[in-house]
Amino acid sequence: MRSVLIAGPTASGKSALAMDFADSMGGIVINADSMQVYDTLEILTARPPKADTQRVEHHLYGFVPVRQSYSVGQWYRDVRGLLNDPQILERPRVFVGGTGLYFKALCGGLADMPDIPDAVRSHWRRALEQQGAAHLHEELRLRDPAIAGELDVNDSQRIVRALEVFEASGRSIRSFQQARGHALIDEAGARKIVLMPDRLELRARIERRFEAMMEQGAAEEVRRLLELDLPTNLPAMKAIGVREIAAYLAGTISLDEAVERACIATRQYAKRQLTWFRNQLDASWERRP
Template sequence: MNKIKETTLNALPPALFLMGPTASGKTGLAIELCENLPCEIISVDSALIYRDMDIGTAKPNATELIKAPHRLINILDPAQRYSVAEFRNDALLAMQDITTRGKIPLLVGGTMMYYKALIEGLSPLPESDQNVRKTIEATADEVGWDVLHQQLAEIDPTSAKRIHPNDPQRLIRALEVYQLTNRSMTDLMATKSDPIPYNVKQFCIAPEDRKVLHQRIARRFQLMIDTGFQAEVEKLKNRGDLHLNLPSIRCVGYRQMWQHLDGDYDFNEMFEKSVAATRQLAKRQLTWLRGWENVHQLDTFSTDNLTKVIKLSESQS
């Protein structure tokens, strides 16, 4: 790093990112950091934003939240949608407030698209339009998602390669963008907003052995079942205004339990599919992180993670 760039970077206020796959121990380490550094936590998790979805999202419990309050959790009803742009705006406002009071923003979670938006900035994509979305969803009900994916391939082949036909949330967004702007998402994403105005130290925590992570995922889902996850989903389902096309209900575990309650799966199938979906989520998160720049690796089972983070957070580069 040259002298001018280094001086500019060090003039920026500090921030810490604690990333990692699901079930890797992020919350525990984050609370330790808050007990040892003047940090305040901002959640970077697209599932923790929803109220009444506590068990299946592994939301920090009441005791943990007393020790270390988390911003950007429980901010939306499950019927609502939340864009990456909305997260970026909310997170930057929270970071500014924390910094103004002389504290360090500690961003914790595994939604890598949120981190990417913070670091690199966002493209000038249009706000979501519920009427357009409903029209797209109605078309999907008539012709199927595969047909809509083929339509996307014609107008935006790059996005079509990136988005799986079984990913309606991202498929709807790509088609919505084109219908609202007459430009492809790929075209619009070529332009970025300003990057994050912070000197960020980034950390990734994960078990070194992937098999151990898989075991932790299975054990955690069993704990969710034991502590009333089915009743939590039943309560959501009984509201009558929620459905499987909503981002909240498509969260891993919730979708599978919902389908079990619909009679699509028996209990054992639901359990296996939920664990498998969570493993796939962890795999995607790790794939993101393998290509991530300037990230310090931490082993879940290391006894000196706290010391490492404190030491590196106090360094000047």
């Protein structure tokens, strides 16, 4: 068994389980969480502590500047390059994270979409804010009428995504969607585990973990992030806890209220993750509480 895949919602104990597997196999841990790729937010995104990274080799953590956007396609290509490294090629690897699309790409179920330059992404996000979804839907109809005909005029996110892809590549997003990706692992020989913890237990874990984050310096971490004066539409600025702690630092809410709001947001996110795993991961995945 050369590959172990461990998926699960936030605060479900994925990282500890990944450490156990990697340690026992003499393998490496590879990040499959879309927020843990960013630098600056080490505490708030619950990146593995230094004690773990010193004991077991970890990859794809904290290497993307927060001022950049990082896509599933970029992650796929970074993993492909990593697995082709002669130093890593024959080593057991444990993929761990809460981003379902990363696992889907890993197993070949997601098309390799083109990279979207930041300037293109910013242009269309700004156009959406200024002109609205209906206007952008008409723009899409002129460029890619087949896709526009399939999308509701109010489906702003998919409209913007289609425009971004068309401008970046000169091709319809459909041409990418129809091409199935190539699996990066031998899925038949991999062990696949998804953690599905009890709801009340997960709620308690979320609350304990966020309180620990605050004790470890999450507020100071957010302060450093805000000092960068980044656009609010960047993924790192949308990390759970950033908005809530920023409001506390601005003096508009109390610390207790910031913690409560962040825990609520985390619980809502965990619920969405569990729904996705339940609906998208087939019976080949071992369910664990």
